[in-house]
Amino acid sequence: TISMRGITKVFATDEMETHALRGIDLAIDTGDFVSICGPSGCGKSTLLSLLGLLDMPTSGSYQIEGHEVSGLSLSEAAYIRNEKIGFIFQSFNLIDELTVFDNIALPLRYRRSSIPKAEIDARVQACLQKVDMTHRSGHRPNQLSGGQQQRIAIARALVGNPALLLVDEPTGNLDSKNGDAVMEMLCELNRKGTTLCMVTHDPRYADMAGRKLHLLDGRILDADGAPLQ
Amino acid sequence: TISMRGITKVFATDEMETHALRGIDLAIDTGDFVSICGPSGCGKSTLLSLLGLLDMPTSGSYQIEGHEVSGLSLSEAAYIRNEKIGFIFQSFNLIDELTVFDNIALPLRYRRSSIPKAEIDARVQACLQKVDMTHRSGHRPNQLSGGQQQRIAIARALVGNPALLLVDEPTGNLDSKNGDAVMEMLCELNRKGTTLCMVTHDPRYADMAGRKLHLLDGRILDADGAPLQ
Ligand SMILES: Nc1ncnc2c1ncn2[C@@H]1O[C@H](COP(=O)(O)OP(=O)(O)OP(=O)(O)O)[C@@H](O)[C@H]1O
Ligand SMILES: Nc1ncnc2c1ncn2[C@@H]1O[C@H](COP(=O)(O)OP(=O)(O)OP(=O)(O)O)[C@@H](O)[C@H]1O
Ligand SMILES: [Mg+2]
Ligand SMILES: [Mg+2]
Numbered sequence: 001t002i003s004m005r006g007i008t009k010v011f012a013t014d015e016m017e018t019h020a021l022r023g024i025d026l027a028i029d030t031g032d033f034v035s036i037c038g039p040s041g042c043g044k045s046t047l048l049s050l051l052g053l054l055d056m057p058t059s060g061s062y063q064i065e066g067h068e069v070s071g072l073s074l075s076e077a078a079y080i081r082n083e084k085i086g087f088i089f090q091s092f093n094l095i096d097e098l099t100v101f102d103n104i105a106l107p108l109r110y111r112r113s114s115i116p117k118a119e120i121d122a123r124v125q126a127c128l129q130k131v132d133m134t135h136r137s138g139h140r141p142n143q144l145s146g147g148q149q150q151r152i153a154i155a156r157a158l159v160g161n162p163a164l165l166l167v168d169e170p171t172g173n174l175d176s177k178n179g180d181a182v183m184e185m186l187c188e189l190n191r192k193g194t195t196l197c198m199v200t201h202d203p204r205y206a207d208m209a210g211r212k213l214h215l216l217d218g219r220i221l222d223a224d225g226a227p228l229q
Numbered sequence: 230t231i232s233m234r235g236i237t238k239v240f241a242t243d244e245m246e247t248h249a250l251r252g253i254d255l256a257i258d259t260g261d262f263v264s265i266c267g268p269s270g271c272g273k274s275t276l277l278s279l280l281g282l283l284d285m286p287t288s289g290s291y292q293i294e295g296h297e298v299s300g301l302s303l304s305e306a307a308y309i310r311n312e313k314i315g316f317i318f319q320s321f322n323l324i325d326e327l328t329v330f331d332n333i334a335l336p337l338r339y340r341r342s343s344i345p346k347a348e349i350d351a352r353v354q355a356c357l358q359k360v361d362m363t364h365r366s367g368h369r370p371n372q373l374s375g376g377q378q379q380r381i382a383i384a385r386a387l388v389g390n391p392a393l394l395l396v397d398e399p400t401g402n403l404d405s406k407n408g409d410a411v412m413e414m415l416c417e418l419n420r421k422g423t424t425l426c427m428v429t430h431d432p433r434y435a436d437m438a439g440r441k442l443h444l445l446d447g448r449i450l451d452a453d454g455a456p457l458q
Contacts, residue, residue: 013368039404040376090375090402091320139242146319146398147269169375172401173319175268175430201404 002051002164002195003027007060007070009046009218020046022218024060030163033187033196035206038215044199045090045168047215051197052087052166053077082110086162090169090199092153094141101137104128104156111160127155130185146173154182158189165189167198171205183208231280231393231424232256236289236299238275238447249275251447253289259392262416262425264435267444273428274319274397276444280426281316281395282306311339315391319398319428321382323370330366333357333385340389356384359414375402383411387418394418396427400434412437 009021020043028034036044049055050062053069056077062070069080081087086107094103104127108120128134131151141149150173157165167186171179183205190196200206213220219227238250249272257263265273278284279291282298285306291299298306310316315336323332333353337344357363360380370378379402386394396415400408412434419425429435442449448456 011372013372015367018372037404040380040402040407041374045374138244143240143242143247145270145274151269169402172375173269173398173430175266176432178269179430201402201408203405 001027001029001066002062002064004050004063005061007050007057007062009043009050009055010058020218021050021057024218024220026213026220028195028197030195031190031193033190033208033210034198034213035209035211036197036199036213036215037201037203037206042215043218044215048087048166048168048197048199051164052085053081054087079112082107082160084163086157086160086165088153088157088165088167088170090172092141092149094149094152094156096140096142099138099140100133100144100152101128103141103152104159107156107160123159124155127159130158131155131182147175147178150174151178151182154185158185162194164195164197167196167200169199169201171200171202179205230256230258230294232290232292233279234290236279236286236291238272238279238284239287249447250279250286253447253449255442255449257424257426259424260419260422262419262437262439263427263442264438264440265426265428265442265444266430266432266435271444272447273444277316277395277397277426277428280393281314282310283316308341311336311389313392315386315389315394317382317386317394317396317399319401321370321378323378323381323385325369325371328367328369329362329373329381330357332370332381333388336385336389352388353384356388359387360384360411376404376407379403380407380411383414387414391423393424393426396425396429398428398430400429400431408434 004024004026007021007024011018011020024047038044050057057070061068101124104124105120108115108123128137131154133148133151136144141152154170170182174182186196187208198209206212221227233253233255236250236253240247240249253276267273279286286299290297330353333356334349337349337352357366360383362377362380365373370381383399399411403411415425416437427438435441450456
């Protein structure tokens, strides 16, 4: 169970402040599937990065299983993230110097509890198969099409069997057949117990979630479209 | 008028060859609006990069206004591209070290025929307004949301008033309202005479084109779905 109360995020640049999140209250239970929609620039990726401990809020409380995590050090945050959270980034964040295989293996190789090489290789192969990219495992990300890169980013987020999967626009570069295949895989994971929080512009995919949140200007809207705060 | 005959593109990596395009015949007249659809990895971005002289074919003929361009030197290709072609990339290709304003101004500053600073500034401002991003012109791309970055990439492609506009998935990161606004702008440019060739996974937007091409495994399909070659 994760819970946010009064979460704000302000980005300060030289001459202005951008209030990306203006007071978010949010509770997600284990096994939930929540989708987040809203116009470009309204705070979706920012909210996901706070949920994923990639960044810290400006104010407010963020608790995971009853523990306050909004004040964690970067290394403590990184440990929790690596063990429990999978993240599919809007711009993929693949490492060009590494092969596809090594990109997917990286989260497992980072783990403090050292995983045997044979197990890492087996898990990477399984994820490559899930996204139908085994034939390119020796190539580099910049040798792949946009949609192929997106599928590698997805495979990397899954390889650690995360308890919480945060997904930012997973189908933006995919045709509907590949997009449907990805959504089917995500729904399957959710059925097996993975908590899933997904940002998407596609209303068809947003509707697959158990609960749909709408964001506007850094706030969550209630069912009538009025800001909840 | 641009025309491709027998165009192939092979990417060679150490142990394998990827046949990205396997014989493309294609004619686009001035003022046409052509959309290109097809599954992930089928060759759409590759085709667009050849059309935009960002890369050269492995074999085949590519003519622009009757001139063979498939054998041009990189600097000759760069000159034509800078003067006549606008390109919106699937992964934006914005320059993180430059402000939003300077990113959009760059194609004009590169022109051999030197454009007065006042005119450059006016044209950049006009493009910023078209994509509703004037308020962020002093920021860097990595301070923007995914959809905001996409809008800056669009503004940069338009600032040179290109005769040919090549567009790779312009709405992948945009909500439907922003996506519709972008499509309206592209249709408007086409009505005023800009030749438009657009890759998209969105069937609603593909249908706005005067002609729809479907790609599969590096080939164009005819109306019954059979490869044209
Ligand atoms: N530099 C490269 N080296 C090797 N293979 C490449 C390179 N660039 C593209 N390819 C391969 O060529 C094929 C076509 O790629 P392309 O980017 O044109 O696909 P696409 O239709 O745009 O896909 P998407 O819808 O996923 O963006 C893919 O299999 C891709 O992996
Ligand atoms: N590092 C940063 N510095 C300054 N402003 C930022 C930074 N990151 C994000 N922002 C701003 O915060 C706001 C919310 O950004 P966010 O990326 O969360 O939007 P989004 O809802 O994901 O949009 P999109 O649908 O376009 O991806 C935007 O106005 C964005 O420009
Ligand atoms: Mg975003
Ligand atoms: Mg592509």
